[in-house]
Amino acid sequence: MAGLNDMQDLACRHVDGPLLILAGAGSGKTRVITHRVAYLMDEIGVNPYNILAITFTNKAAAEMRDRVNNIVGEGAERVWVSTFHSLCVRILRRFSDRLGYATNFNIYDSDDQKSAVKNILKELKIDPKKYPEKMFLAEISNAKERYISPDQYAKMNATDFVKTQTATVYSEYMKRLRKFNAFDFDDLIYKVVELFEHNPDVLELYQDRFRYIMVDEYQDTNHIQFLMVKQLASKYRNLCVVGDDDQSIYKFRGANITNILNFEKEYPDAKVVKLEQNYRSCGNILAAANAVIKHNEGRKDKALWTDQGDGEKLVFNQSEDEYMEADRVVNEIIRLTANGAQYKDIALLYRTNAQSRILGEKLVMRGIPHRVYGGQNFYERKEIKDIMAYLKVVNNSTDDTYLRRIINVPKRGIGDATVDKVAAFAAANDMTLMEAMQIIEQVPGLQRSVAKISSFVELIDGFRGIIEEQEPLSTLFDRILEDTGYEDELIAEHTDESMARLENIDELRNRVVQFETDYEEATLADFLEDIALVSETDKMSDDDNMVKLMTIHGSKGLEFPYVFLCGMEERIFPSAMAINSDDEDALEEERRLCYVGITRAMKKLYLSCARNRMLHGSRNCNDISRFIKEIPPLLFQNSGDITRHVKRMEERQFADTGYTGNRYGSSGQSGYGKGSYHGKSSQTGSGYSSSNPYSSYSKAKKEPISITPSTKPSFGKEFTVNRELVLDYGEGDRVRHMKFGNGTVTQLVKGGRDYEVTVDFDRGGTRKMFASFAKLKRLEE
Numbered sequence: 001m002a003g004l005n006d007m008q009d010l011a012c013r014h015v016d017g018p019l020l021i022l023a024g025a026g027s028g029k030t031r032v033i034t035h036r037v038a039y040l041m042d043e044i045g046v047n048p049y050n051i052l053a054i055t056f057t058n059k060a061a062a063e064m065r066d067r068v069n070n071i072v073g074e075g076a077e078r079v080w081v082s083t084f085h086s087l088c089v090r091i092l093r094r095f096s097d098r099l100g101y102a103t104n105f106n107i108y109d110s111d112d113q114k115s116a117v118k119n120i121l122k123e124l125k126i127d128p129k130k131y132p133e134k135m136f137l138a139e140i141s142n143a144k145e146r147y148i149s150p151d152q153y154a155k156m157n158a159t160d161f162v163k164t165q166t167a168t169v170y171s172e173y174m175k176r177l178r179k180f181n182a183f184d185f186d187d188l189i190y191k192v193v194e195l196f197e198h199n200p201d202v203l204e205l206y207q208d209r210f211r212y213i214m215v216d217e218y219q220d221t222n223h224i225q226f227l228m229v230k231q232l233a234s235k236y237r238n239l240c241v242v243g244d245d246d247q248s249i250y251k252f253r254g255a256n257i258t259n260i261l262n263f264e265k266e267y268p269d270a271k272v273v274k275l276e277q278n279y280r281s282c283g284n285i286l287a288a289a290n291a292v293i294k295h296n297e298g299r300k301d302k303a304l305w306t307d308q309g310d311g312e313k314l315v316f317n318q319s320e321d322e323y324m325e326a327d328r329v330v331n332e333i334i335r336l337t338a339n340g341a342q343y344k345d346i347a348l349l350y351r352t353n354a355q356s357r358i359l360g361e362k363l364v365m366r367g368i369p370h371r372v373y374g375g376q377n378f379y380e381r382k383e384i385k386d387i388m389a390y391l392k393v394v395n396n397s398t399d400d401t402y403l404r405r406i407i408n409v410p411k412r413g414i415g416d417a418t419v420d421k422v423a424a425f426a427a428a429n430d431m432t433l434m435e436a437m438q439i440i441e442q443v444p445g446l447q448r449s450v451a452k453i454s455s456f457v458e459l460i461d462g463f464r465g466i467i468e469e470q471e472p473l474s475t476l477f478d479r480i481l482e483d484t485g486y487e488d489e490l491i492a493e494h495t496d497e498s499m500a501r502l503e504n505i506d507e508l509r510n511r512v513v514q515f516e517t518d519y520e521e522a523t524l525a526d527f528l529e530d531i532a533l534v535s536e537t538d539k540m541s542d543d544d545n546m547v548k549l550m551t552i553h554g555s556k557g558l559e560f561p562y563v564f565l566c567g568m569e570e571r572i573f574p575s576a577m578a579i580n581s582d583d584e585d586a587l588e589e590e591r592r593l594c595y596v597g598i599t600r601a602m603k604k605l606y607l608s609c610a611r612n613r614m615l616h617g618s619r620n621c622n623d624i625s626r627f628i629k630e631i632p633p634l635l636f637q638n639s640g641d642i643t644r645h646v647k648r649m650e651e652r653q654f655a656d657t658g659y660t661g662n663r664y665g666s667s668g669q670s671g672y673g674k675g676s677y678h679g680k681s682s683q684t685g686s687g688y689s690s691s692n693p694y695s696s697y698s699k700a701k702k703e704p705i706s707i708t709p710s711t712k713p714s715f716g717k718e719f720t721v722n723r724e725l726v727l728d729y730g731e732g733d734r735v736r737h738m739k740f741g742n743g744t745v746t747q748l749v750k751g752g753r754d755y756e757v758t759v760d761f762d763r764g765g766t767r768k769m770f771a772s773f774a775k776l777k778r779l780e781e
């Protein structure tokens with residue numbers, strides 16, 4: 001029991017009866033679970049076979065098993081450490097026949113689920129354009145999480161039209177899955193609860209097996225998981241749950257914080273242990289976490305302390321845009337590692353997966369080994385691959401793979417059998433698939449598909465026309481999204497997942513727009529090549545000493561010496577959706593997420609944001625995140641900066657309301673075009689917002705604030721003239737751009753193939769471009 005404090009020790013030694021460990025981040029909850037497993041085995045003589053430890057993710061399960069192995073060695077492999085889902089699969093593999101399923105059942109992934117519902121909608125003659133499959137699936141999943149059967153669902157929703165329809169779909173869906181001997185993800189737990197409910201002998205078998213049950217991250221369990229744990233524990237009541245109400249961050253997935261808050265009601269004899277000493281983070285980081293979470297109402301008050309000393313102060317940086325933010329982060333990583341830090345000690349955390357794109361690219365450019373966790377590599381995501389496949393087909397249609405990928409995406413009634421027939425014809429006549437499609441009337445045996453294929457060919461020809469007329473790439477991009485119906489389909493779905501896909505597509509669009517800005521004569525082929533290079537180098541060796549990139553959600557339970565929380569801006573974090581939500585808890589959930597993010601850091605925490613950022617295809621100025629403002633300025637290394645930033649933003653907000661005679665200018669575009677796409681997405685009600693509460697940042701930049709030497713932007717320090725080779729200008733020089741007019745070079749960075757030059761234009765806007773494309777002329781002023 002070495003290495004535990006008194007409270008932790010007490011919790012470990014509690015053997016019989018319910019136990020709740022309610023404690024803040026980094027206080028050793030997970031450590032208590034692992035030590036308790038060891039204690040039960042080594043000291044009490046419990047058979048490891050009788051111990052069950054449930055974790056939230058497979059990664060956490062693997063880590064816990066490692067930790068237990070380290071403590072007890074022999075026998076630890078017989079402890080059942082698993083997630084809810086894998087536990088349930090094992091139970092069902094043994095007993096699903098009791099539910100009328102064979103034990104060799106299949107598990108449906110979301111694509112399988114979707115096609116099942118699609119078929120049902122067809123049979124029921126429900127129009128999926130009006131009522132998308134995903135809407136039904138989301139509702140069905142919700143019902144299952146609450147352990148509501150199709151029959152109950154129908155009874156509960158007899159008056160609402162859409163819901164009665166959903167009830168029918170739900171019922172048909174379950175019949176279908178049973179016919180095909182399949183479970184979906186939610187079923188795995190639902191069906192085990194059902195199994196236990198109707199088969200007391202099976203339940204008792206598992207109760208006897210799992211005499212000691214431990215659940216980590218209990219605050220993020222949902223109702224059905226609660227029910228299952230309750231069933232399993234009801235005989236011996238040796239249930240130990242650990243969690244932190246301040247870290248409940250999965251409400252959108254049905255997690256029910258009341259599971260932890262009501263534990264004492266459910267088990268009145270429960271022993272409750274609170275842990276308040278934090279062993280993870282230094283004092284300054286902890287103080288920041290405490291200060292932020294304090295702003296949430298309706299929480300159990302607890303404050304963490306540490307005896308580690310204050311440690312290093314926090315660092316906050318506001319950069320001009322997201323590229324500069326990423327540059328700064330990368331520069332700091334280089335500095336840290338030059339001073340002895342390992343890459344694996346560093347984590348970059350962000351609110352949404354889309355933010356990983358620029359950070360990842362900058363790391364690639366500077367040759368820093370890293371891995372993006374959670375979600376796929378940006379360019380491996382389905383929606384990104386789909387849109388890229390369209391672009392590739394428009395660019396060059398000889399590769400059948402991409403054509404096959406999109407020919408029926410979104411669905412346009414061209415099935416595999418048809419494509420195979422055309423492909424056979426093409427092969428026999430030594431043509432590409434596209435060539436055969438262009439003479440589709442000559443392909444035998446297609447009947448009604450002929451018309452469908454012709455209109456698809458027309459669609460692609462239309463896109464080619466855009467390129468031939470030398471319209472901007474972003475126009476082509478938008479037309480693809482619109483004319484194919486790809487975007488509309490996602491908007492109609494209106495699920496968390498489809499919104500995330502839209503966000504990713506938006507992020508790809510940002511990339512297109514930026515590319516256009518950087519390379520005036522950008523062609524589609526150039527763009528495709530550029531992306532191919534990034535995604536190739538992205539797939540690097542499997543060395544573990546890598547910088548880790550993940551969402552804050554994905555970082556739950558983990559810890560890293562150096563943490564960068566990126567994109568700390570209003571409407572990014574907290575998200576626009578939370579800010580605009582009617583649900584008061586939405587903002588509090590964001591704040592809990594921020595608390596999770598801050599408390600991942602052990603030694604040093606960096607917080608950063610961008611003054612303006614490309615979002616949904618247009619540049620917007622976002623205020624510094626409210627969470628930054630909730631952290632006392634004294635905790636920052638650069639506290640002067642913080643106070644100044646906050647004051648400035650408040651002044652500007654004030655100025656915008658018109659009270660101070662509009663010192664900073666009142667309106668205006670920041671010099672970046674606003675796409676129509678932007679306005680359109682906001683109609684989905686997804687919380688995208690096009691309004692920019694602040695005046696043009698470029699005007700605001702001219703405000704007469706005095707900058708002391710220590711707070712000068714980095715490029716201001718050394719306006720060194722960097723003249724090399726073809727460049728006849730350097731940092732600090734005045735230049736002229738054909739399209740954007742006159743400006744000042746603020747930064748010149750040597751990239752892989754070119755120089756990246758940043759220019760502050762007089763008309764407003766800072767642009768980054770590649771020197772060879774920008775064709776800047778030096779002005780003799």
Ligand SMILES: Nc1ncnc2c1ncn2[C@@H]1O[C@H](COP(=O)(O)OP(=O)(O)OP(=O)(O)O)[C@@H](O)[C@H]1O
Binds near residue numbers: 027029030
């Ligand atoms: N008594 C202790 N002495 C020394 N180190 C400890 C002690 N208790 C915990 N730690 C260390 O503190 C860190 C945080 O512990 P742990 O991950 O168990 O916390 P947690 O409460 O589960 O955190 P989270 O809420 O983030 O899941 C770990 O590195 C752990 O090894």
Ligand SMILES: [Mg+2]
Binds near residue numbers: 029216557
């Ligand atoms: Mg933990």
